[in-house]
Amino acid sequence: MAVAGVGTTASTYEHLVKGYCNVGDVDSAVLVYKDMGRVQEALEFVRCAVGKFDLIPMEKSYEALTKGLCFEGRMEEALKVQAEMVGKGFQQNSEMYGAFVDGYIKQGNEEMAEALRKEMLQNQMQK
Template identity: 35%
Template sequence: CCELGRVEVGLGVYGRMLKLNLVPDTGMFNTLIKGLCAEGRIADAMILFERMPEMGCPWNAYTYGLFVKGLCRTGNTRLALEVLHGKATQSSPCKPAIYVYNTVIDSL
């Protein structure tokens, strides 16, 4: 849904899953975060990004890449740097891949 620009449909599925006590996987979170960032809904994407570890769904390098790229594309490079340095979110055992840092450098 989100890949087709229908983020609200994806968020609806996410909401129904939560009501049924189903935990979304990393792939679903990544898709929602990517869609929200594409629509410029950074605050909503941040909420999902922060909620992932709370729900037992770990971030991966792809998650970092999607979120940081979305932040940079919307002019939020400072927040992208904070995410990378763990100041805006909880610590993660996952380390971002080098291309994530390159994304930030390219946006400066």
């Protein structure tokens, strides 16, 4: 729509999300929410979809949620989502480490940011 010069509204996003939900495409629905920049609503949506429909989000959905939470400085919630992601068998990648590092730096927690940098380097050396 943006390419065609057509503006979007909250209603447009709502219709897209509902449409993706109706066809069972949770990941696309989450990406639309991410595009809206409303991480909390996306997180609630995923929790609801998982609870009601036993859907398992894809790795990209977990990444988008985690990055968004880190960007907003909601580190404890981001850690919970990241732990859930790892529990589902997905691996944390360097982009996610970077999001956590940036989030901790924004909070002024240089010690945690440095610890994560070291952990990321160790994980990369082990591969």
